[in-house]
Amino acid sequence: MRKSVIGALAVAAGLLSASSPLPAHHGTATLDTSKTLTLKGNVTEWDWSNPHCLLQFDIKDGGGQTVHWIAETQNPAEMVSLGWGKDSFKPGDEVTVSLMPVKNGRPYGRIRQIALPNGKTFVTVKEGLTPKEVGDSSGSSKTENYPKQ
Amino acid sequence: MRDRSMASVIILVAAVILSAPAFSQNAQPEHPGSSKVQKATAAPAPFHNISGTWEPANGPGDGIQPYGVKAMPNDGKREHELPYTPYGLQVYKSHKALIGPNEVHLTSYNDPRDTCEPLGFPRANFYNLRETQILQDPYKVAILYEYGQAWRVVWTDGRTLPKLVDGGVLVGNEVREPRFYGYSVGKWEDGSTLVVQTVGMMPEDKVWLDGTGRPISDQLRVEERFHRVDHDRMELTVTIDDPKMYTKPWIAMNKFPLRLQDPHFDVTEMYCSPAEMEKYNKLFGSPASEKADQPTGQ
Numbered sequence: 001m002r003k004s005v006i007g008a009l010a011v012a013a014g015l016l017s018a019s020s021p022l023p024a025h026h027g028t029a030t031l032d033t034s035k036t037l038t039l040k041g042n043v044t045e046w047d048w049s050n051p052h053c054l055l056q057f058d059i060k061d062g063g064g065q066t067v068h069w070i071a072e073t074q075n076p077a078e079m080v081s082l083g084w085g086k087d088s089f090k091p092g093d094e095v096t097v098s099l100m101p102v103k104n105g106r107p108y109g110r111i112r113q114i115a116l117p118n119g120k121t122f123v124t125v126k127e128g129l130t131p132k133e134v135g136d137s138s139g140s141s142k143t144e145n146y147p148k149q
Numbered sequence: 150m151r152d153r154s155m156a157s158v159i160i161l162v163a164a165v166i167l168s169a170p171a172f173s174q175n176a177q178p179e180h181p182g183s184s185k186v187q188k189a190t191a192a193p194a195p196f197h198n199i200s201g202t203w204e205p206a207n208g209p210g211d212g213i214q215p216y217g218v219k220a221m222p223n224d225g226k227r228e229h230e231l232p233y234t235p236y237g238l239q240v241y242k243s244h245k246a247l248i249g250p251n252e253v254h255l256t257s258y259n260d261p262r263d264t265c266e267p268l269g270f271p272r273a274n275f276y277n278l279r280e281t282q283i284l285q286d287p288y289k290v291a292i293l294y295e296y297g298q299a300w301r302v303v304w305t306d307g308r309t310l311p312k313l314v315d316g317g318v319l320v321g322n323e324v325r326e327p328r329f330y331g332y333s334v335g336k337w338e339d340g341s342t343l344v345v346q347t348v349g350m351m352p353e354d355k356v357w358l359d360g361t362g363r364p365i366s367d368q369l370r371v372e373e374r375f376h377r378v379d380h381d382r383m384e385l386t387v388t389i390d391d392p393k394m395y396t397k398p399w400i401a402m403n404k405f406p407l408r409l410q411d412p413h414f415d416v417t418e419m420y421c422s423p424a425e426m427e428k429y430n431k432l433f434g435s436p437a438s439e440k441a442d443q444p445t446g447q
Contacts, residue, residue: 108437
């Protein structure tokens with residue numbers, strides 16, 4: 001059933017991107033880095049925690065069955081620097097998730113980006129940058145946001 | 150009357166000179182250490198002072214070091230092969246790392262980091278070296294690492310480095326325990342270079358050198374050179390000398406460039422929580438890593 005689920009989805013069989021989310025906790029042994037899947041569904045849970053934030057969301061496959069996906073980002077501090085937050089997603093939110101799926105064909109993967117219906121996009125890496133340049137700040141709050149005395 | 154107005158002039162001139170670096174610091178955009186700004190406003194290094202919030206100058210990702218220690222990444226290149234002793238090579242091969250050329254699946258690792266054991270020193274320099282806050286007083290330098298909310302103290306009060314003995318270090322007449330973050334003593338080599346020696350770190354069954362599984366033992370001696378190049382820039386060089394694991398000393402970080410952040414910069418927490426790690430492994434790590442023909446068990 002899972003194989004047909006994968007087959008029914010839009011598979012962007014792109015080239016291996018030069019700018020993948022930089023590994024910190026673990027590398028890419030578990031992932032099929034040659035694939036990017038784009039999935040549209042609704043959030044069930046957004047878990048802001050270490051070592052990876054986790055987005056859980058339901059999609060409908062070609063046969064109308066609900067498939068529950070779990071996808072990871074990098075750690076929260078890293079995500080802060082890319083503009084994500086603990087309240088970025090709420091249960092029920094409609095999301096379009098681009099991710100690298102895992103090799104074993106199960107509905108798990110590492111997020112590349114998430115787009116909301118209002119056009120807002122969350123990226124896990126700034127495209128076009130070398131791994132060195134990834135992340136414009138350090139995973140910390142911006143200076144303007146510190147509480148002023 | 151004349152003395153008072155002369156004193157006022159002196160005070161005024163002194164105030165302008167003393168505030169000039171601070172003014173240029175505040176006038177800089179969000180990243181005061183960026184090279185463009187540095188050329189325009191970099192003041193000289195203050196004397197015997199490495200305090201401040203320091204981040205990797207080439208961008209925060211530069212300190213993640215996913216492929217192992219910066220100067221000798223674990224990439225299979227000949228020039229990056231480490232001078233292992235036979236025992237060192239044996240211990241390296243026993244390490245199952247989540248990153249690096251021999252990375253394993255999430256269900257197979259044995260890195261102590263992955264059960265949230267303290268990272269320890271010197272691995273704190275080689276894994277997610279990010280916003281590093283350095284505070285100093287006349288007696289010591291305290292280094293606060295963003296990852297793991299860890300800190301260590303470097304004594305600059307003139308005490309001698311403890312002597313390495315079996316099972317620990319000798320402090321005075323007392324044998325003291327090994328420490329995850331070691332025992333460190335620092336000396337100023339010149340006006341802007343602090344040389345730090347560290348001994349008394351944990352044995353090989355408790356800590357790794359880096360995330361790709363390179364080993365270290367309790368016989369390790371680490372030398373760090375914190376060279377403050379100018380007001381906004383510092384270079385860190387780290388030498389590893391572990392006769393149990395390596396046949397000779399080697400450089401793990403070579404003038405790694407750091408830039409000074411704004412002192413108001415809020416540093417977020419990066420921590421390893423056993424409860425969160427267990428939840429992640431159960432929810433994602435295990436099912437994502439299992440072979441396709443195995444049941445999910447969920």
